[in-house]
Amino acid sequence: MxxxxxxxxxxxxxxxxxxxxxxxxxxxxxxxxxxxxxxxxxxxxxxxxxxxxxxxxxxxxxxxxxxxxxxxxxxxxxxxxxxxxxxxxxxxxxxxxxxxxxxxxxxxxxxxxxxxxxxxxxxxxxxxxxxxxxxxxxxxxxxxxxxPDKYHGLTDIDTRYRKRYLDLISNPKSFEVFIKRSKIVKAIRNYMDSIGFLEVETPILQNSAGGAAARPFVTHHNALDIDMYLRIATELYLKRLIVGGMERVYEIGRIFRNEGMDTRHNPEFTTLESYGAYWDLSDVMIETENIIRAAAKSINEDGVIDYQGHKIDLSKDFAKRSMTELIKEKTGIDFDKKIDLETARKLANENNVKYESFWGVGHIIAEFFDTFVEKSLIEPTFVYHFPLEVSPLAKKEDNNPDFVQRFELYIAGGEYGNAFTELNDPIDQRQRFEAQAAERENGNDEAESIDEDYIEALEHGMAPTGGLGIGIDRLTMLLTNQTSVRDVLLFPTMRN
The missing domain is CATH 2.40.50.140 (Nucleic acid-binding proteins)
Known part of the structure; x- marks a missing residue:
């Protein structure tokens, strides 16, 4: 044949x-x-x-x-x-x-x-x-x-991704997805500009990989004879600009993480990160709602989307729920009661929740949420009250130092935004980095490294700040009803 x-x-x-x-x-x-x-x-x-x-x-x-x-x-x-x-x-x-x-x-x-x-x-x-x-x-x-065959178009999935030009020629629906992606990004930019944020660019090649829990790509600079890293986040450089007095900055740019690939992960992807001086989580929640609405309305004026059988109205106010309350509703376990590591591991074993040897109680709480709650959150929901151990760059809650001022936005069973009231205490930040370094030594390849220059920047003083990260690719998937990230990336990473 x-x-x-x-x-x-x-x-x-x-x-x-x-x-x-x-x-x-x-x-x-x-x-x-x-x-x-x-x-x-x-x-x-x-x-x-x-x-x-x-x-x-x-x-x-x-x-x-x-x-x-x-x-x-x-x-x-x-x-x-x-x-x-x-x-x-x-x-x-x-x-x-x-x-x-x-x-x-x-x-x-x-x-x-x-x-x-x-x-x-x-x-x-x-x-x-x-x-x-x-x-x-x-x-x-x-x-x-x-x-390709004029009656059936280009249907072979592998060829569609490897030869996107044939996909665009043959499949008008695929072409339309990428037109919509462009409109989504433009709408986000327009909104950010309208509320006084300044769009900036930060380095892709960095001396240390920080700002997220992820494994970096390593490369080598011949002239300087040093190893460098493709950025895993834009966070730490953007917050340096807050220290410098820019007050409201954002970047829409490519991020690189040397990790597995599936329908929601590609080694390079696009994020929006923004930082507003003198803000906290409440301000960022408003910002996030407006970003999502602006993006949705750029392709559907009423802000209503259909995603995998779910009709979701993004024009309504988003719900706000505590992570531990949601876990308690699903499992009956109250993680707001202080427990030791041994007890947390026992609860995990009893509920078939897997954990790593280097995890603390906070990691296990977060895994309970991922296992029992995440997929059930269909309507837009801000989930706040995150454990300290999984949030090394977020400010602690005033009345509970085991948890931090952080939220993630969930829609249709997936995560579409991550935000902190940013940690601006350089002494606390060094301790968090050191704890992350200890995790790395114990086998966590995705733990943060210590960024001395960033700590030095914080020592000059950073205003209280609210920070936000949104994955543009996943948001496009949601708004265009796609189930694979490769369908919203013009040229996804493929095996040779």
Whole structure:
């Protein structure tokens, strides 16, 4: 079967190259053309014509110039119909030999996938389909390889990810996802700018990997002869800017983590991180709600989404729940009562909750939440009251030093935001880093390292600050109803 497919493909490649040569030799046409000025897109033409009658269009005599890829072609002899796709959609063109004279030979020789420019008059066929009756065409690019099957599109998952250009050509729904992703990012930027935040850029190559619990990618700088790390978060550099007096900063940028891959994880991904001086969690909750709403409304004005069978109204106020209260509702266990490590491990064993040897009580509490609660949170919910041990950069709660001022936002059983009232005490921060370093020595490869320069920055004084992180890829998955992160990344990481 493979040999037959290869033979058919090779035959098509040969024929298309022969057609390319014939364009040059027989018609004097450059198969790979030049700049082309158009005045309309497929969407514009449909907006103008779809609600008009055939007679109204005939009277309007609207002349347009378009360009796009031939996706389908029908007819022979004296007339040809073809579907032309551009960035906005698809429109039908109608070519008659009597109208085009010598130019008619061009459309007859065109293959699916070729890119041409057209000028003509907007009309409707007897069947009522909006169409352009063309009077001129211009050759712009010869496709030397065939498109995927025109009836089924590109369905092979692996090929869709490896050859995204074929996916975008063949699958309009996939194309639309990435248009929506762009709108989501733009809406977030617009909101952040509107409330006085300054967009900045921080280093991707860093001397130490900090700001998150994750395993970094390591590289080597030849001139300096030092190992460096691709950033696992933007946090520590952004907070240095708060120390410097910028007060409100954010960055939308690529993050790199040398970890496993699944439907919700890719080694490189995009996050929004923001930091507001003189803020705490209450301010960041308001900010987060407004970011999510702005993103949702950029693709659906009412802010209502459908995600995997769940209809969720993001325009309503988000719920606020304590992590320990949620665990107690699901398991009956009250982790607000102070317990020792031995008791916590016993409870974990009794409830089939797995834990690592280097974990403390706080890690086990967080694992109980992940096991019993997370997937049940469908409506937007801020979960606060996080254990200290899993939050090395967050300020402690005033009345309970075992917990910190942190929340995560959960929607449809997944996490979409992480926020702290930031730890601005350099002495406490050093102790947290040292505790993380001890975890690393005991086998936790994702524990934070000690960032001496960041501690020094804190010693100069950082205002009370509220910080937020949102994964752009996961948010796009939610708002476009995708179940794999690869479907919202133009070029996901793939095995060779």
């Amino acid at each position: 493979t040999e037959k497919i290869d033979t058919e493909l090779n035959d098509q490649l040969r024929v298309r190259r022969q057609k390319l040569q014939a364009l040059k030799d027989d018609l004097g046409i450059d198969p790979f053309g030049h700049r082309f000025e158009r005045d309309s897109y497929a969407k514009d033409i449909h907006s103008f014509a779809d609600n008009k009658s055939k007679e109204e269009l005939d009277a309007a005599k609207k002349h347009v110039i378009i360009a796009g890829r031939i996706m389908a072609k029908r007819g022979a002899g004296k007339i040809i119909f073809a579907d032309i796709r551009d960035v906005s959609g698809t429109v039908q063109i109608y070519a008659r030999r009597d109208d085009l004279a010598d130019n008619y030979a061009l459309i007859r020789r065109a293959d699916l996938g070729d890119i041409l420019g057209f000028s003509g008059t907007v009309m409707k066929t007897d069947a009522g389909e909006t169409t352009i009756l063309i009077d001129k065409l211009t050759w712009l690019s010869k496709a030397l390889r065939p498109l």
